[in-house]
Amino acid sequence: MPIKKNKNGKYQVDISIGTDPITGKRRRLTRTASSKKEAEDVYYQLTQKYNRGQTLLIRDLNFETICELYLEDCKLHGKPNYHQNQLYLIRKHMANHFRNCNFKKVTVNDIKDYQRLLMDSGLSNKSVNNIMISLKRVFDKALEEHVIDINPCNAVKNLSIDNEQMKFWTPDQFKEFISLIDEENEFLFKTYYTVAYFTGMRCGELLAINWKDIDEFRQEINVYKSLAYFNKEIYITKPKTKNSVRRISINSKLLELLLTWKETQESIFNKLKLDYNDDVHVFQYREHPPTKDIFSRRIRTICTRGEIFPIRQHDLRHSHVALLIHQGEDYATIKERLGHASIKTTIDVYGHLFPNKQKETADKLNDFF
Template sequence: MAIRENDDGTFDVDVSAGTNPITQERRRPRKRVNTRVEAEELEYHYKQKYRRKNEYTNPNLSFSAIKNIYLDDCKLHGKPGYAENQNYIIEKHLLSYFKKSNIPKIVKDDIKDFQQHLINTGLSNKSINNIMITLKCIFDVAVEESVIEQNPCKNVKNLSIKQKQMKFWTPDQFKEFLSLIDEEKEFLFKVYYTTAYFTGMRCGELLALNWDDIDKFRQEINVHKSLTYIKKQIIITEPKTKNSIRRISINAKLLALLQEWKLKQQELFEKYQIEHSNEVHVFQYREVPPTKDIFSRRIRTICSRGHLAPIRQHDLRHSHVALLIHQREDYTTIKERLGHASITTTIDVYGHLFPNKQKETADKLDDFF
């Protein structure tokens, strides 16, 4: 019996709701309320919450089988780094939780329970949202394979993310940073960080540069690829988006600095008996190109020599935008240099850095008095 009246006039609601489709454990919610009306409403709520559909075209695929189909699709159509990232998320956060699940019986409330489970682990909201996106993609495959009719992740809202304050270095702060670099021992790092600061290029784009990509006559850098390491293997791909394929004009002093490093690189390669050509990566100093971690760690090391607060390597891209805004460059120019897909992206990310013109507008209204 789902509702039972107690001697003190309260009511116990005890509903048999089958098994949990994820853990396969028996599910039997119980709760004590004060009135029969409350008990009947609660009983109805439980029955609605755990109602299941039972007829599907292909209900036999397991979660593991579906995630394998999804990963195969990632490898076929996505970048290698993306497939690797998705596999990591699945292995670390999804597989153990869903491995026993009965896919056709999972509903929205089960997904919300999983989201709460992630919250309880202490992960950041951004990380949880990324995990939930991967889960939704896997259930999209389940829909395509006729295992389910509707994705249970649909309409499960993302967690709100508090926007972190964007960090960047002003020109004076960047000059202070350069002054802390040992030019004799760290000349490569000076060239790398200067190029990042004055071009706004992404880390992978910088690491992928060959000398052929630097046009010294037109004073331009041709950005058309990105470099990453996956399981210690170098992977060269196209940049983040199609709009990321671009040509960036550079100033004469940066070009001269790059050419000076090229000569030093040739001497270094000769010392280590490594063949040098225009196909060599610009920021390479041994047989293989360096990883981004080397440049990330060195920022902290250099800053520790003075009183400058370190920033992330990617914040040099933000610093470039702040520099352009300081020079009163318009949105369109900034969009082209950064390789954004649309000017909306540029405004959404960097709009708050532009000077507020409301005071200027308000002052003009004095002319009407």
């Protein structure tokens, strides 16, 4: 048995655990015990654990290294915006706190203490949950790399979230908003917000469409990509889900508005001496496509000219759904138009906007009186 007594009176357990799959070098595990009996128990436990094929915690990677490995996975298998989001969360909220952590010794209580620390910092429950989800994935990476054999984050529950009331504009409110736009100097913005309101497209989808994606004959917009900026670089990616690839029908007035903008856009490109063709992005007005922030900020600016309350750019998508529900459209039609993965998603997000069916049922019972 590979147990020997040291000069200090303690016992050392030394076992072989095979060869390194990458270097081919032999790997060994050593442990120290206070007595021979304890050393025998340690040897037995390690041998049994190895023979059962369980993870031997032989790697000692620090938090920074694990994060680098995790972020590399995000870059390889996720969209650029996901990688950037995770990088931001790690640098801002985790790096300093876990810089010197010993993965093997982190307990569930340690993770709960960190969660409480985030809560005390004034972050919303939703933000805390997002950080905790990312932290769990970092620890999952440590698990995958054989640094730990259990993820302490798994035992920590998410915080409850109070759903805020969804904001949207009614058709009259949207008309009021559009009336505040200076059509001569802000025709781009009028076109953009009108397309967003009457199609329900996501910001990235709107920015990504080229003129070749608009079928004038069928009056459809072909949605199959999304655009985003990261570190001042443009990324064209697939939409949010496979169901987001879709064709959205538009009415003749919206098509007419788009074609009017196209003429204006071509004139702008000619003045800038830029090539103009069907590969140009629909809402482009200079050499490169604009960022979504430009359209977000302008909403607030326009609203200050009147009494209409400002909403987020994404709320134009919610406004489109409210408009469809007001027109009596069903869940299936709305799901298809928005590009949701399932009707359940549509119901979960927008179900509260539909008329109360209980009232309709109760009214029918009047016939029995």
